[in-house]
Amino acid sequence: MNQMTMPAAAAPTLPDAQTVTSVRHWTDRLFSFRCSRPASLRFRSGEFVMIGLLGDNGRPLLRAYSIASPSWDDELEFYSIKVPDGPLTSRLQHIQPGEQIILRPKPVGTLVHDALTDGRRLWMFATGTGIAPFASLIRDPETYERFDDVILTHTCRDVAELEYGRALVEGVRTDKMLGELLEGRQERLRYYPTTTREESPKMGRITDLLRAGEVQRELGIERIEPGTDRAMICGSMGLNTDLKEILEGYGLREGANSDPADYVLEKAFVGDGI
Ligand code: FAD
Ligand code: A2P
Known part of the structure; x- marks a missing residue:
């Protein structure tokens, strides 16, 4: 049939x-x-x-x-x-x-230039996939028009998890058009990768390294303060809470699209979602 x-x-x-x-x-x-x-x-x-x-x-x-x-x-x-x-x-x-x-x-989103007032140095603090919004921002000319000194920190468990960010930064530095954003001064974009579980040249959570003054010492920064420093945070909920406390300890104030200030963070990036 x-x-x-x-x-x-x-x-x-x-x-x-x-x-x-x-x-x-x-x-x-x-x-x-x-x-x-x-x-x-x-x-x-x-x-x-x-x-x-x-x-x-x-x-x-x-x-x-x-x-x-x-x-x-x-x-x-x-x-x-x-x-x-x-x-x-x-x-x-x-x-x-x-x-x-x-x-x-x-x-x-809140991780935008509009939510920050002018400053001289921009910190981008990322853990894990929290580097994603910064992958956009470090390829945006406005970042370098507004800030002389851009520092991207990225903390992951293992070395292999840093690779996306490492390749990204290298791409900005070596790509002809993107390289022009740095106006020939590669040090305008500084990259500070750390791992917490696998051995690597720099180990530890960024929060601990900041509290110990190690990041500042290694990057030649005397102090982090509201007159010069602006920051964006993206990663785990714990990172948000801990860095918020650290940055507010330096006198930085949280900003928003409607009220630009010194630092911003992406709430609930890793957590229960939105
Ligand atoms: P879900 O049910 O959403 O999550 C299950 C669990 O997985 C969560 O409870 C959490 O413990 C864990 N988890 C979720 N996302 C992550 C993560 N990114 N890293 C580590 N652990 C996680 N995720 C990305 O991978 N890339 C992004 O660019 C990204 N951007 C985001 C932006 C915002 C504003 C928010 C609120 C979240 C973002 N996320 C991002 C998380 C994303 O929305 C999802 O949670 C993720 O894709 C997992 O989806 P799922 O349905 O598989 O699991
Ligand atoms: P740790 O290994 O000590 O937990 P995840 O892969 O779980 O999303 O984490 C990404 C990175 O974020 C890991 O290296 C993790 O370190 C780090 N991390 C987790 N919580 C915090 C926190 N409160 N402050 C700083 N770094 C954190």
């Missing part, structure tokens, strides 16, 4: 679909990918958007993601954790070029 075949169902069209153009796996916990950019999407470097996939129930499964590419880039880049049983990333980590993701084109 001939079996009846149903006509193939049309492939579901994702709402706000964007196409993945490349994927790179950095470790078994970390990957980055690039995708097409909606023509109408304007964002400020450092902001985040909601991205995701269609859930099993046919509804979008979305999470907040910092845009890691600068605002002038034709494509968008994201840097992601792989949470083994995470509703989104257990699936997103298998994404391939040519496949689609959902991207809600409504960028928001």
